[in-house]
Amino acid sequence: MRPGPLLAAASALTLVGCVAGPVPNIATPPPELPGRFLYAPEGGTAVALDALLPASDPAFAALSAQALAASPTLGEAAARVEQARAGASRAAAERLPNVGANAAVTGSRTNPAQFGGTLPPGINVDAERVSYATNLTARWDPDIFGRLRAQERAALARTDAADATARGVRLALIAEIAASVVDWRTLAARETALREDLDSAESLARLSEVRERAGLAPDFDRVRAESSAATSRSRLAALESERVRLIGRLVTLTAQDAAELRSALALTPPTPSEPAAPPAALPSQLLVNRPDVLAAAAALAAEDAELAAAARRRFPAFDLSATIGLLAFGPGNLFDAESVVGSLAASVAAPLLDFGRIESEIDGAAAEKKAAFEAYRGAVYAALGDAEAAYGLVAASEREATAAAEEAAKLRRAAQLAEMRQRAGLADFLTVLEARRAADASGERAASARGRALRARVVLWQALGGGGR
Numbered sequence: 179m180r181p182g183p184l185l186a187a188a189s190a191l192t193l194v195g196c197v198a199g200p201v202p203n204i205a206t207p208p209p210e211l212p213g214r215f216l217y218a219p220e221g222g223t224a225v226a227l228d229a230l231l232p233a234s235d236p237a238f239a240a241l242s243a244q245a246l247a248a249s250p251t252l253g254e255a256a257a258r259v260e261q262a263r264a265g266a267s268r269a270a271a272e273r274l275p276n277v278g279a280n281a282a283v284t285g286s287r288t289n290p291a292q293f294g295g296t297l298p299p300g301i302n303v304d305a306e307r308v309s310y311a312t313n314l315t316a317r318w319d320p321d322i323f324g325r326l327r328a329q330e331r332a333a334l335a336r337t338d339a340a341d342a343t344a345r346g347v348r349l350a351l352i353a354e355i356a357a358s359v360v361d362w363r364t365l366a367a368r369e370t371a372l373r374e375d376l377d378s379a380e381s382l383a384r385l386s387e388v389r390e391r392a393g394l395a396p397d398f399d400r401v402r403a404e405s406s407a408a409t410s411r412s413r414l415a416a417l418e419s420e421r422v423r424l425i426g427r428l429v430t431l432t433a434q435d436a437a438e439l440r441s442a443l444a445l446t447p448p449t450p451s452e453p454a455a456p457p458a459a460l461p462s463q464l465l466v467n468r469p470d471v472l473a474a475a476a477a478l479a480a481e482d483a484e485l486a487a488a489a490r491r492r493f494p495a496f497d498l499s500a501t502i503g504l505l506a507f508g509p510g511n512l513f514d515a516e517s518v519v520g521s522l523a524a525s526v527a528a529p530l531l532d533f534g535r536i537e538s539e540i541d542g543a544a545a546e547k548k549a550a551f552e553a554y555r556g557a558v559y560a561a562l563g564d565a566e567a568a569y570g571l572v573a574a575s576e577r578e579a580t581a582a583a584e585e586a587a588k589l590r591r592a593a594q595l596a597e598m599r600q601r602a603g604l605a606d607f608l609t610v611l612e613a614r615r616a617a618d619a620s621g622e623r624a625a626s627a628r629g630r631a632l633r634a635r636v637v638l639w640q641a642l643g644g645g646g647r
Contacts, residue, residue: 201485201486201489201540202485202540202541202544204482204485204544204547204548204551206478206482206547206551206554209555209558209559211461211462211464211465211558211562212461212562213460213461214460214461215459215460215461215565215566215569216566216569216570217566217567217569217570217573218456218458218459218569219455219456219569219573225454225455225456225457226457226645227457227639227642227644227645228639228644228645229454229457230453230454230456230457230635230636230638230639231352231356231635231636231639231645232356232359232360232363232632232636234448235359235363235447235448236442236445236446236447236448237359237362237442237443237445237447238355238356238359240442240445241355241358241359241428241431241432241434241439241442241443242351242352242355242356244432244433244434244442245351245352245355245431245432245433246348246351246352248432248433248434249351249431249432249433250433251347251351252344252347252348252351255340255343255344255347255348256344258340258343258344259337259340259341259344261340262333262336262337262339262340262341263337263340265333265336265337266330266333266334266336266337268333269326269329269330269332269333269334270330270333272319272326272329272330273319273321273326273327273330274318275316275317275318276316276317276318277314277315277316278314278315278316279312279313279314279315280312280313280315281311281312281313282309282310282311282312283308283309283310283311284308284309284311285306285307285308285309286306286307286308286309287306287307288306288307307507308507308508309505309506309507310504310505310506310507310508310509310512311503311504311505311506312503312504312512313501313502313503313504314501314502314503315499315500315501316499316500316501317497317498317499317500318497318498318499319495319496319497319498320496320498322493322494322496323490323493323494324486324490325487325490325491325493325495328483328484328486328487328490329483329484329487331479331480331483331486332480332481332483332484332487333480335476335477335479335480335483336476336477336480338472338476338479339472339473339474339476339477339480342469342470342472342473342476343469343473345469345472346469346470346473349469349640349643349644350640351431352644353636353637353639353640353644354427354431355428355431355432356636356639357633357636357637358424358427358428358431359443360629360632360633360636361420361424361629361633362421362424362443363447363629364625364626364628364629364632364633365417365420365421365424366447367625367628367629368417368622368625368626368629369414369417370621370625371619371621371622371624371625372410372413372414372417372619372621372622373410373414374621375410375617375618375619375621375622376407376410376411376414378593378614378617378618379403379406379407379409379410379614379618380407382403382406382407382610382611382614383400383403383404383406383407385403385607386399386400386402386403386607386611387400389607399607399608399611402611402615403611406611406614406615406618409618409619410618410619413619413622425439425440453631453632453635454635456569456572456635456638457642459565459642461562461565463642463643464558464561464562464565464642464643465558466643467642467643467644468557468561468642468643469643470557470560470561471554471557471558471561473557474550474553474554474556474557474558475554477550477553477554478547478550478551478553478554480550481543481546481547481549481550482547484543484546484547485540485543485544485546485547487543488536488539488540488542488543489540489543491529491536491539492529492536492540493528494526494527494528495526495527495528496524496525496526497524497525497526497527498523498524499521499522499523499524499525500520500521500522500523501519501520501521502518502519502520503518503519503520504517504518504519505517505519561641561643564640564641565638565641565642567641568634568637568638568640568641568642569638571634571637571638572631572634572635572637572638574634575627575630575631575633575634576631576634578627578630578631579624579627579628579630579631581627582620582623582624582626582627582628583624583627583628585620585623585624586617586620586621586623586624589613589616589617589620590617590620590621592613592616592617593610593613593614593616593617595613596609596610596612596613596614597610597613
């Protein structure tokens, strides 16, 4: 066939592929973020973000290391990353030639009668024939219009999304363990305060019993003192249920048995110190620090590439193929020069009348990109809201902890003064009992408030995207 008609046909197919309209333009403007966090402290300290975690606590160090090594959730996220990387490798390989080899032995039998009447003299038909063939084949799509390149970009973006998601899982895992360790230490501080209350209540109960036997006080004073001691015992007993809940949560997080967790949590905690001040941060840093925002941005990039790939389906697809091999009708002739065979082909195909199939795919890809953009905006504003709330929570919990500590100190001082006045005959036993009841649980409240302040710092660490861990 002469090349003229072939070129004309290819040109016609190319024009057919180009007649469709442009790719839908989906606007993806960057979200507008404020210049600073409303609840962030003025002139924030330039402290490392990881300083918000209980990094010096040996229990946190042991449990976080165990979780990072054996957490099923983290292992699943890592497998998802491997899956995404395999998809990206496959997409990259699609742009390269596909080379293969094959070999075949074919036997056939022909009925001579199919050739009609008598054959000319000297011409015989071999009714049975065996052929031997081996071939090397190659095929390549030159991807002139970039469809395969767009699919590769989409696969690489999905790999980035999987990486960011895995980082988010790791971040949440460390934050949960840090919060659990803080809660465990808070329980220990609450227990210490409650035991002090119990000792004071039991001392008052013994004193009221002595006064009752001496006829100096009614049995009502003894009953009230004993009820105060019973309240402290009840609160102490309730702490164990909270410990059990924490152990159960840590078993899930670390994939470690309860006995090992108890041993790790029994490690001597560090000397209590003032928690690190919240670091200074800008809302724009969330766009590069928060794993969920990074994952949403990568998903948006993937959908953008998928839209480009869908749009390129409107253009012609070119295909180049070649085959070289050996074909013989006897094993001994397989490597003769005459046995060498080969072929070279080029083809082009383009949609002519698909009745809207490709346009529907393009519309669907455009809708997916719109959804991905809205998901990205949602992730950005969710991160902004988390960070604002975390900064506000740190400030509020710090004020609460300071107020609770002052309250506990004053109530205990009032109880001491009441006891001194009672011994000096300036106050009755009921005044002492009321002062002691008011002081009871104030130490526990102060310990709980301090625990909430430490936990708020862990929340802030996670809201800002974590540090170098």
